[in-house]
Amino acid sequence: MEDKEKKSQEDMVKEAVEEAKKEAEASKDEAEEAKTEEVSEEQEAGTEDQTEEKASKKFFGKKDKKDKKDEKIEELTDRLTRQMAEFDNFRKRTEKEKSQMYEVGAKDIIEKILPVVDNFERGLDAVPEEKKEDPFIQGMEKVYKQFMTVLESVEVKPIEALGNQFDPNFHNAVMHVEDENFGENEVAEEFQKGYMYRDSVVRHSMVKVAN
Structure with missing residues (x-):
């Protein structure tokens, strides 16, 4: 009877020891799993920081250094702007010179016509009062008036x-x-x-x- 009781107590001790071992191993596994999760989170956080840092460097690096294509566009735009300004100045200068040449030519022709006008006026002023009703004299007066109207129409x-x-x-x-x-x-x-x-x-x- 005593042997049976002794044996029963030993079995209980063994079972208690086994359960304690199991609990200890379970606690150990949980601790390792928690540690693994923590390391994994830290690695993920570090990876995200590195990714953000790389993206930031990449973004600001592009901003600081202009693309060759953009530099070429700016160069061509500046050249085009300068050429347009030069062409506009040339056009204005040409129009001014052309206007001056036209005015000089017109004045030269008018200056040659004026003596004819003077002779008309001298001839009409020399006509006696009693002959002013003569058809020929009246015709000459009409020609003179027409002449002056034409000069006036061209701003003379x-x-x-x-x-x-x-x-x-x-x-x-x-x-x-x-x-x-x-x-x-x-x-x-x-x-x-x-x-x-x-x-x-x-x-x-x-x-x-x-x-």
């Missing part, structure tokens, strides 16, 4: 002189007279009519200036 106009203040920009004084009937520096008589083409003088008025 006579310079106002008689009774105005003398202006060297428009008048050429060939005589001077003291006369109380005129104001100071007033044009008293016009010997030859002056003309302008647009805003420039083709021929100055030849005048006599009073006082």
Whole structure:
């Protein structure tokens, strides 16, 4: 009976020891598993940090250093802008020169026509009053008026002189007279009519200036 009880106690001890071993191994496995998970999380975190760092370096590296393609585009854009500016200046300069050449040529032709106008005016002024109704004289007056209308249509106009203040920009004084009937520096008589083409003088008025 005692042997049986002894044997039963030994079995209980063995079972208790086995259970303790199992529990110890289970605790050990859990600890190792927890440690493995912690290491894995740290590795993942480190990998993410490295990835972010690489991406950051890659991004900022591209920003700091321009792409060759972008540099070429900037160079071509700058060259095109300069060429367009040069062409615009050339176009404006050409138009100005062309306008000046046209004006010089027009003034030269007008200057050659003016003596014909002078002869018309002298001839009509010399006609006696009693002959002004003559058909020939009236025809000449009509031709003269038509001539002046054509000149006016191309922006040729006579310079106002008689009774105005003398202006060297428009008048050429060939005589001077003291006369109380005129104001100071007033044009008293016009010997030859002056003309302008647009805003420039083709021929100055030849005048006599009073006082």
